[in-house]
Amino acid sequence: MSVLIFAELEEGAIKKSSLEAIYYGSKVAEQTGTTATALVLGEGSADELAKAGRFGAAKVLHASETRLNEGNALAYASAVAEAVHQEGATIIVLAKSSLADSMAARLAGKLKAGLAANVIELPDLSSGFRVKRSIFTGKAFAITELTAEKKILTIKKNTITPEETDAVAPVEAFKPALNDSDFTVKVTNVEKATGDVLLPEADLVVSAGRGLKGPENWGIVENLAKALHAATACSKPVSDLDWRPHHEHVGQTGIKISPNLYIACGISGAIQHLAGVNSSKVIVVINKDSEAPFFKSADYGIVGDVFDVLPRLTKAVKEL
Amino acid sequence: MKILVCVTSVPDTITKITLTDNNTKLNKAGVQFITGPYDDYALSRAVELKEQLGGTVTVLNVGEADAEPVIRKCLAIGADDAIRVNAEPTDAYFVAEQIAAIAKENNYDLILMGRESIDYNGGQVHGIVGEMLGIPSISPVMKLAIEGTTAKITREIEGGHEDLEAGLPLVLGCQEPIAEWKIPNMRGIMTARTKKLTVVEPSGNDTLTQISSYELPPARGACKMIPASEAETLIKLLRTEAKVI
Numbered sequence: 402m403s404v405l406i407f408a409e410l411e412e413g414a415i416k417k418s419s420l421e422a423i424y425y426g427s428k429v430a431e432q433t434g435t436t437a438t439a440l441v442l443g444e445g446s447a448d449e450l451a452k453a454g455r456f457g458a459a460k461v462l463h464a465s466e467t468r469l470n471e472g473n474a475l476a477y478a479s480a481v482a483e484a485v486h487q488e489g490a491t492i493i494v495l496a497k498s499s500l501a502d503s504m505a506a507r508l509a510g511k512l513k514a515g516l517a518a519n520v521i522e523l524p525d526l527s528s529g530f531r532v533k534r535s536i537f538t539g540k541a542f543a544i545t546e547l548t549a550e551k552k553i554l555t556i557k558k559n560t561i562t563p564e565e566t567d568a569v570a571p572v573e574a575f576k577p578a579l580n581d582s583d584f585t586v587k588v589t590n591v592e593k594a595t596g597d598v599l600l601p602e603a604d605l606v607v608s609a610g611r612g613l614k615g616p617e618n619w620g621i622v623e624n625l626a627k628a629l630h631a632a633t634a635c636s637k638p639v640s641d642l643d644w645r646p647h648h649e650h651v652g653q654t655g656i657k658i659s660p661n662l663y664i665a666c667g668i669s670g671a672i673q674h675l676a677g678v679n680s681s682k683v684i685v686v687i688n689k690d691s692e693a694p695f696f697k698s699a700d701y702g703i704v705g706d707v708f709d710v711l712p713r714l715t716k717a718v719k720e721l
Numbered sequence: 722m723k724i725l726v727c728v729t730s731v732p733d734t735i736t737k738i739t740l741t742d743n744n745t746k747l748n749k750a751g752v753q754f755i756t757g758p759y760d761d762y763a764l765s766r767a768v769e770l771k772e773q774l775g776g777t778v779t780v781l782n783v784g785e786a787d788a789e790p791v792i793r794k795c796l797a798i799g800a801d802d803a804i805r806v807n808a809e810p811t812d813a814y815f816v817a818e819q820i821a822a823i824a825k826e827n828n829y830d831l832i833l834m835g836r837e838s839i840d841y842n843g844g845q846v847h848g849i850v851g852e853m854l855g856i857p858s859i860s861p862v863m864k865l866a867i868e869g870t871t872a873k874i875t876r877e878i879e880g881g882h883e884d885l886e887a888g889l890p891l892v893l894g895c896q897e898p899i900a901e902w903k904i905p906n907m908r909g910i911m912t913a914r915t916k917k918l919t920v921v922e923p924s925g926n927d928t929l930t931q932i933s934s935y936e937l938p939p940a941r942g943a944c945k946m947i948p949a950s951e952a953e954t955l956i957k958l959l960r961t962e963a964k965v966i
């Protein structure tokens with residue numbers, strides 16, 4: 402029995418959410434009296450691998466394969482399953498992400514493992530193995546018992562506050578068998594914003610809705626985001642109207658986020674919008690209508706015009 | 722083209738969740754059930770593909786009899802027939818097993834699902850089914866075109882999207898803007914009544930997770946209002962009081 406954490410690389414660096422997963426996994430290992438191993442797939446530098454040890458992994462398995470540089474859910478699931486067998490792992494921990502979600506599902510099928518998605522706390526081992534997971538896009542939680550021998554937990558961002566130590570973990574080379582059948586889906590083109598803070602990973606998010614009136618006005622949103630080093634997001638109508646790219650759309654039918662700070666500008670606060678953002682730690686609402694429903698779910702509110710307020714907030718951030 | 726669309730029956734997106742039976746059950750009283758919005762996208766695209774390429778669209782739900790109005794609505798939108806696996810589906814692995822069993826008997830070219838259920842948000846049934854059938858699964862899919870036996874797919878990734886090509890059969894988890902949601906018309910509603918809805922009993926009983934109780938999130942504290950004329954104070958409060966920047 403041991404805990405295996407899948408640590409995801411993004412442009413050669415372990416993602417912040419994965420560092421949180423490693424720390425979480427090391428705590429589960431403490432709870433269950435075993436050790437935590439981090440698994441890294443694809444080429445990564447020694448500096449990056451060392452981070453896994455500092456965030457709690459007792460050992461790092463590294464498959465430095467160019468074929469695994471591209472996040473391929475099928476090939477990753479095969480490699481993780483092989484590592485699970487090699488290490489005798491019974492608990493697999495990952496941070497929610499577009500790749501990890503697809504991979505975890507394949508893995509659950511391969512291992513006949515119980516999968517709990519959107520876990521938000523450490524497990525409760527007082528009777529069986531229970532986790533608390535977010536359901537109904539944050540509108541409720543389900544205390545879920547995992548009854549299979551193998552258990553997969555995908556954790557939501559901000560589930561645990563990781564602590565970095567100066568611990569050093571040994572790195573072992575891992576050579577998974579790569580099956581051609583896992584590589585039949587061909588990637589013909591990738592378009593990805595570079596240099597920007599990725600929305601699901603972001604600690605701070607500035608989001609805007611139809612109140613901005615048109616795509617040409619997004620400069621004031623981007624300027625505030627830039628000053629805060631925040632990611633930008635939007636409501637569904639804004640992406641439906643093609644004012645902003647679809648990957649910025651948050652809510653019940655978009656991306657679900659749980660940043661430390663969510664600033665909503667000119668968004669009314671429909672229940673479907675709230676569903677994607679209500680687990681943010683602090684919510685700020687800026688809306689010219691004092692009756693906008695969003696104020697009921699906010700921690701700080703400003704009744705005002707975004708075209709006046711946003712530039713002033715940007716200036717205030719720069720003067721901090 | 723033989724397409725299977727898997728749909729869930731879920732509480733409407735505007736539902737306020739409440740609990741009953743000592744917090745061990747969701748309170749269904751007064752709750753309107755709908756087809757999962759992502760499943761609706763999958764179904765709409767399936768109907769479009771059928772119109773374009775010919776073939777059949779079968780709708781599948783693993784669930785209890787009270788989901789039948791939702792299934793009938795899918796038939797009204799344009800599915801040809803439907804299957805309901807008669808069970809209380811509390812676990813994704815169990816649901817996947819049921820879907821895989823039916824898929825094995827019927828050789829579908831495409832199995833379309835939603836990217837995730839909007840009740841339990843697992844995002845996993847398509848992956849598990851793909852694994853059980855030994856075929857690729859791809860999610861979340863934003864665009865889907867079929868050229869011969871090849872699917873051309875756009876998948877959302879963090880911060881962007883990627884274009885993919887894959888041979889059929891495939892399992893896909895769909896999301897917008899793969900198609901516009903379709904609204905059933907009068908003719909659709911009339912013909913849906915006579916379309917075949919087969920009820921089958923479940924095979925296997927591998928339930929790997931079990932919900933012991935539910936909780937509701939704590940209410941947020943009161944909203945602190947800052948006059949627009951002093952908007953700059955907000956930034957100070959975020960630093961000194963909320964400590965998030």
Ligand SMILES: Cc1cc2nc3c(=O)[nH]c(=O)nc-3n(C[C@@H](O)[C@H](O)[C@H](O)COP(=O)(O)OP(=O)(O)OC[C@H]3O[C@@H](n4cnc5c(N)ncnc54)[C@H](O)[C@@H]3O)c2cc1C
Pocket residue numbers: 727728729730731757759760781782783784785786788808809810811812813816833834835836837838839840841842843844845846847932
């Ligand atoms: C106590 C309880 C009772 C339930 N009763 C019902 C019920 O009567 N009817 C019902 O539809 N759901 C019911 N559900 C919901 C249940 O079927 C979940 O959908 C299932 O557990 C998978 O959840 P998930 O979030 O992991 O799915 P995900 O992996 O997020 O789902 C992805 C996609 O898989 C497909 N899919 C998921 N579940 C089903 C399903 N049951 N049938 C067909 N396709 C599916 C859909 O296309 C969905 O978009 C019940 C759940 C519980 C806990």
Ligand SMILES: Cc1cc2nc3c(=O)[nH]c(=O)nc-3n(C[C@H](O)[C@H](O)[C@H](O)COP(=O)(O)OP(=O)(O)OC[C@H]3O[C@@H](n4cnc5c(N)ncnc54)[C@H](O)[C@@H]3O)c2cc1C
Pocket residue numbers: 609610611612613635636637638639650651652653654655666667668669670671672673674677687688689690693705706707708734758
């Ligand atoms: C099944 C389903 C799923 C959905 N999923 C989602 C989802 O995932 N995400 C989502 O966001 N929505 C979703 N929706 C849509 C949702 O119901 C709302 O329609 C949507 O969130 C409204 O977007 P908005 O707040 O930008 O626009 P509006 O509701 O039009 O609000 C604009 C706001 O801007 C304010 N405003 C206008 N001008 C100014 C100004 N100058 N300064 C300050 N404030 C100003 C107005 O007072 C108003 O409150 C879904 C709907 C359905 C039916």
